Amino acid sequence: MSTASPTAPGPRPTAERRVRTIRRTGLSIGVATGLYGISFGALATASGLDVWQAMVLSAVMFTGGSQFAFIGVVGGGGSALGAALASVLLGIRNTLYGLILAPSLPRGGLRGFARAQLTIDESAALAASGTTTEEKRAGFWAAGVWVYVFWNLFSLVGALAGQFVADPAAWGLDAAAAAAFLALLWPRLRSGEAVAIAVAAALVALVTAPSLPPGLPVLAAAAVAVVAGLLPSRHRPVHGSGPRTGDARGAEEEGPR
Template sequence: MALVGASFGAVSVAAGVSLPQTIALSVIVYAGGAQFLVVAAVAAGAAPAAIVLAGLVVNARHLPYGLVLADVLGAGGSRWSRVLSAHLMTDEATAFTIDQLRRHGDRAAARRLFLVAGAALFLAWNAGTAIGAVGGNLLGDPAAWGIDAAFPAALLALTAGAWRARIDRRVALAGAAVAVVATPLLPAGMGVLAGLAGLLVAGRGGFDPDGAPSGAVGAR
């Protein structure tokens, strides 16, 4: 987590985002994929509305996380503790908590694990961001060190877990193809939104170039 945070900090300042803004993104937004996407969109000169919309779409996966963990995070906690818990929600903390709950069925213990894991990951991410941002300022041009490659590499790493099934990989490729084709034709930053729209259309339609429905592909 700290290493990916450091890569975000370095890429962010290299893209022209100030050091305070970079750190504020990690503290306030605290969403790796959305943060990388925001920085890329800012560097491309995208409109603020497009940046916000893209970030919201990327983070939409947290909605089912919240539904799954609602009972756990509400176990013996105040309203403010639930708000804090929502901010600490990540893929990793959610996975740890669900595994704990599945193994032992103790909601209070699962909630404690979520808070400990969430806080540790939050601190690691923000420490990494600060180190990467300061180091990025000192290193200068990220292309000279290969740091600019951290953006696509980090996004691939963050989303790799969702590509296990063949249909998932094909839907992802369909969205990427739409983004590549649309980028030179649309205003800056809108190609990303077009790619996200392509993901939604391909996913809902059970996109499969071999002609098999999504259910049949996933069953192989």
């Protein structure tokens, strides 16, 4: 008679359930974010772009804040150069996401190209929620692919509808670009320093808007953040200071910045 105990179930089923949950979350994020593409498509065509131009912009640029910045400057009568610079400044954050996600995601070939295209706020956030490489990859691809699909689908719906909207303000679409920027900014206002930079940038934009061509006030406001980033911060740890290595309580109280 065998006395061997039955084999205990391994951690695999739990890991698989977590991956399935992450993928379902990616789908829900894709639908919710994609619906916002209706505003972009409608604003794009109402600002003077045709349907194909709006869709190429959505498919190739594929970063909401940058897209709204582009059509906001163009629709306001600004130059293409000013629109492009505003878009690039807002898209720089995706490069930082890519650096953070690099150890967990492919770098070369078609998958590497797809990864570069799908590195956005949503895919980076869901990837960061994973605890293993498998979960990080599942979160990145689920959010990135579904947001791309639904964003472009609803952008097309909005672009087609925008051709029949004579006055975007009557539908509240003129406020969509500002709402997009606030949605990007609000979660990052977690410290007094961040709030101070945001207020200073807003004041610079308000002061320069009457005198500068459309698009340039955005660049002037962005310059405030660049200058602030170059200045030493009182919250950054000084070499040799901070909690000692063995002081676990001090490390916990310090927490992430």
